[in-house]
Amino acid sequence: MSEQNGPSEGPGPGPGPGPGWWPASQSWKTNSCTATSSSTSSTVPDSSASVSASCTTTTSSLATTTSATSSTSCCSSTPGSGPSGTITAVRSSETGKNVSVTTINVLPNQDMHDGKGICKYLTGQNGVTVSVVSSCGSVLGCGNANVASTTGIGTSTGTQSIGIGVNVLSQNTADDEAEDSDVEISKIDFRGVNLRTKKKRDVSGSQSGEKIGEGEVEDGNGCYDGNDASQQQPERPMSWEGELSDQEMSSNTITNQDTHEDTSMEGVQVCGPSPGPMEQKFPIKPEPDFQSNPRFTFGSFHDTGLPLVHGQQIQQQRNIENLEQTQQNDLPLLVGKLLGGYNSSTPNHSPVLNPRHHLTKHSHTRSQVPSPDSAIHSAYSVFSSPTQSPHAARHSALGTGSPVPSSSLSLSRHSFNNSTSSLSLSLSHSLSRNNSDASSSCYSYGSLSPPTHSPVQQPRHPQHHQHQVPQGSPLHLPATASPVIAHHYSSSAPGSELSPEGHAATDDQEDCRIPSAPSGISTRQQLINSPCPICGDKISGFHYGIFSCESCKGFFKRTVQNRKNYVCLRGAGCPVTVATRKKCPACRFDKCLNMGMKLEAIREDRTRGGRSTYQCTYTLPASLVGSSASNIANDKLTTGGNCSPAPAGNEHHYPARHHSNHSHKMQVVPQLLQDIMDVEHLWHYNDNDRMTGIQNAGMNPSRNNDTMLLGVRSSGGSGIENDTDSSVECSSNGTTGNGNPSNRRDDRSCSSVSNAGNEQCAASISSSSQINNTNGNPTQHPDFLSNLCNIADHRLYKIVKWCKSLPLFKNISIDDQICLLINSWCELLLFSCCFRSMSTPGEIRVSLGKSITLEQARQLGLATCIERMLAFTNNLRRLRVDQYEYVAMKVIVLLTSDTSELKEPEKVRASQEKALQALQQYTIARYPEMPAKFGELLLRIPDLQRTCQAGKELLSAKRAEGEGSSFNLLMELLRGDH
DNA sequence: TTAGCCTTGAGT
DNA sequence: ACTCAAGGCTAA
DSSP states (O other): OOOOOOGGGTTTTOSOOSSOSSOTTSOSSOOOOOOOOOOGGGGOOTTTOOOOOOOOOTTTHHHHHHHHHHHOOOOOOOTTOOTTSSOOOEEOTTTOSEEOSSOOOOOSSOOGGGTTOEEEEEEOTTSEEEEEEEOSSHHHHOOOOOHHHHHSSSOOTTSBOOOBOEEEEEOOOOHHHHHHHHHHHHHOOOOOOOSSOOOOOOTTSHHHHHHTTOOOBOOTTSEEETTGGGGTSOOOOOOOTTTOOHHHHHHTSOOOSSOGGGGGOOOOOOOOSOOOHHHHHSOOSOOHHHHTOOOOOOOBOOOTTOOTTTOTTSOHHHHHHHHHHHTSOOHHHHHHHHHHHHOTTSOOOOSOOOOGGGGTSOTTOTTTTTOSOOOOOOOOOOBOOTTSOHHHHHHHHHHSOOSSOTTSOBOOHHHHHTTTTOOOOOOOOOOOSSTTOOSSOOOOOOOOOOTTSOOOOOOSSHHHHGGGSOTTOTTSOOTTSSBOOOOOOOSSSHHHHSOTTOOOOOGGGTTTSOOOOSTTSOHHHHHHHSBOTTTSOBEEEEETTEEEEHHHHHHHHHHHHTTOOEEETTOSOOOOOTTTTTTOHHHHHHHHHHHTOOGGGSOTTOOOSSOOOOOOOOOBOGGGTTOBHHHHHHHHHHHTTTTOOOOTTOGGGSOOOOOTTTOTHHHHSOHHHHHHHHTGGGGSOOHIIIIIHHHHTTOOTTOHHHHOOTTOEEOOSOOSSOOOOOOBOSSGGGOSSSSOHHHHHHHHHHHHHHGGGTHHHHHHHHHHHHHHHHHSOGGGSHHHHHHHHHHHHHHHHHHHHHHHHOTTTTTSOHHHHHHHHHHHHHHHHHHHHHHHTTTSTTEEEOSTTEEEEHHHHHHHTOHHHHHHHHHHHHHHHHTTOOHHHHHHHHHHHHTOOOOTTOSOHHHHHHHHHHHHHHHHHHHHHHOTTOTTHHHHHHHHHHHHHHHHHHHHHHHHHHHHHTOHHHHHHHHHHHHOOO
16 A cells, blocks of 8 residues: 655654654653755755656666666766766666666655655765755655756656665855755754554644643652653663664665665655654654664665675776775765754754655565665765874864865765766665664563463563562562573564464574473463563553553553653652552653663554564673573663663673662762763674674674784684674564564565675675785775775764764754764774773774784784874773773763864853763762873873874875775774674 | 553554 | 554543
8 A cells, every 4th residue: 555645744753853762861852853845956056966866666667777877977076076066867878868876766656745755965064065865765665756856956757766875975065055955964854764654643632742741740659750850850861772673774775686676775864754743742752763764875876787785796996986086075974964864853844754654565565664674875985084184174174165074984885886886885784773783673571481480571670670579470580590581572573482372483583582481381371471570460461572561551651652751759669569550650660661661662653553663682692591590680780671782792881771860880970971871882883783794794703813804813802892792682684573484585685785784894805805915906896895885884874873862962953963973983983992902902903803913003004003092092991991981081072172163162062061070070989099080081082183193194095005905904993893 | 640441553 | 364562542
């Protein structure tokens, strides 16, 4: 069925508030992306760039699409080139039809204005113009995007669709244009695609609206709804669990090389339709589909018949040429897009909206839609401008008028695709909307009990809540009662893993399925027969991630939907039982969360029916599988049990999310710092990122040495960030339990494509390096560029995601966010790299367990950079920088406001000051024996900047010298998290 | 506001 | 057709 929803219908609440609708410690009332429309045409100078969305008709047309792509070269503009040097629709030599570089495949019969696609023409702060074609529709739902009318350029329906993309152009633009573009950037809202058809609803009903802001005082039990006070007190950390849906992401991405219809990949999704009054007023959570799926596909320019994924058939020489072109700093653009996309607070004036349901029901069916592997597509070129110092970079954007900010990570996939090279790259990263990027929804309850025990739902913080649990409840076994496994249970289809009949999980689910229940009684039945883990009442079913009673289900729903922010004036710890559950909603809600209820399970758009689409991966380190319940409890503490598992092996670095007044640690860790920590996982690759990528790349995770590049040896140590463990991943790639086998296949295919940018990058880069040894310049390897792209793409996306969730960052305007990120990305990456190298003196841990010593660096000509990094790392080690300090420093670095282009420098400065205060407070409290630690930490920042400068210079030099291998290594550094 | 029941709709 | 987990409704 096709969606009849027009723009007015709103994608539902779609406009999710920002990066997380559960605004991390900011405000419950996040801005929602509003407005839909505004024709971009007004903002698109024809002379500057053109964005054309070509629409193909469904799948079959894709073939033609591909052919068309080969012929086109676009984005010929070079830095400094004027507006004229922009992309415009070009003609396919083969078809004679207009082919636009920036195109997106959308399905026919849909106009851009219906919210299914949009073209954006953006001008970055650096005068860089980005033309973005966005289509929320993606493969499934987009219709014919009549972009031409929108952009005033390009082609319209007659154009052959050539993948998607965003043209990233560097060019000088007039200030006014830049402003307009900036506005446009701010309007961009990357909206995911709704998995379910959302019927037109009038959400503006009185229900939520009236409740919002009531600020009612609860009963006299000491709890009150802090709704109004939500802005006065830290909010619950935003849950990123709904961030990216692999399914949705992948649904919009290439599913299969063979299924070319999927190659369309939707472009940047511009802010969805204007949310209904309710949504705007009470944005609940950014639509997981949407917010998590900023499906920006940049410049995915398919070459003829080239597989989108690997691009092995790319003309190597062209790649090199393109590489040069790519050095233009497109980062600002991409970042802007990313940021803008996340920022739902920015009004969306896009004429085109992305109703959530656009992708829902479609002829392409579910096999494409719910692919668990969200893919992100973005364009990038991974080059920094080496020649510029960090400081210079910080001011280069607008100040110099240079079209190319030299210090930015230039990410323009299109850059690789543009011109004649037609590098066909599929940017598909598997980015789950979950924190963990996992692909499956999993039950977070803990486990299996011996026959004599009921399954247990382990509280995340047993120490805090055990007393609340009805004693003797089978749900709360003694810690030693039985081996407990945190199960991954697909919420989408719980029964598939934990079927009522106790069916065994599929092979794919082998690791995460729940062991068989005692014969005769299905595990599910056992669970249902157990008391609600929250209040002890009768369980009515699986609600929001756990088995709970109807009342707790309703309570959780109300609390979330109405954005209640209860506060327990008794200091928390109130018992929550059937008799007392009404007494303290704060503690009840807290317990709901602790027991595993998931915020993202609450549908932003309140769509009814259907299967749950939220995903949650509760990942346990393999070491804990089969361990005792106490271990599980510990693990729950570390992972938070909230689908935001700490990076493998980082349990001790990522403390569980602390609810206020729960932990003694909170006395030491300022709330702000904790909030920052709570989103730190977004910075990292998770197991899903790693494993899927490795798998798809045909790599053996244990064979890091095989993938090590440039002789960089595998450290294998337990690093701070890049430790890999054999976490139990349930339903990786979304193969768990939901969907039929065929769907799974699609999902896998999709993920296979999507993950091409992860570990595969390393592998391919490594292979590139090997090629370098034999054939010369590795950059000529077909996979080289694409891998670099993937690396940078993924890395950048992670960073942006992280940034957007930072409590302090969210208050900053989009423009300034972009600016700050542009100015600090290098520092952030290097800092991350150095921090994780603290445990390996004399070595810099690059990625995937690979490390490089100074001696190796010398041989590679990277001594300068590595030496500085080692020195910086030594200082970190000497200062015993811990995780909190590390995350705080990153934020401080990010918020460095000494840049002239900030529009609201005071706000930035104020934010940084808060971070500084938090850090100071923490260091003083935590390390009283080191009174000068705070100052010393700050003194390291200049070192970091100098190191970055060295790195950039080196990068530039290596690139100029064509030393691909060295360049590879640097790219690995960029990659950061492995 | 709670909580039980109903409706919805994707997945099986 | 059925399951079941969403949201909605409404009496208490």
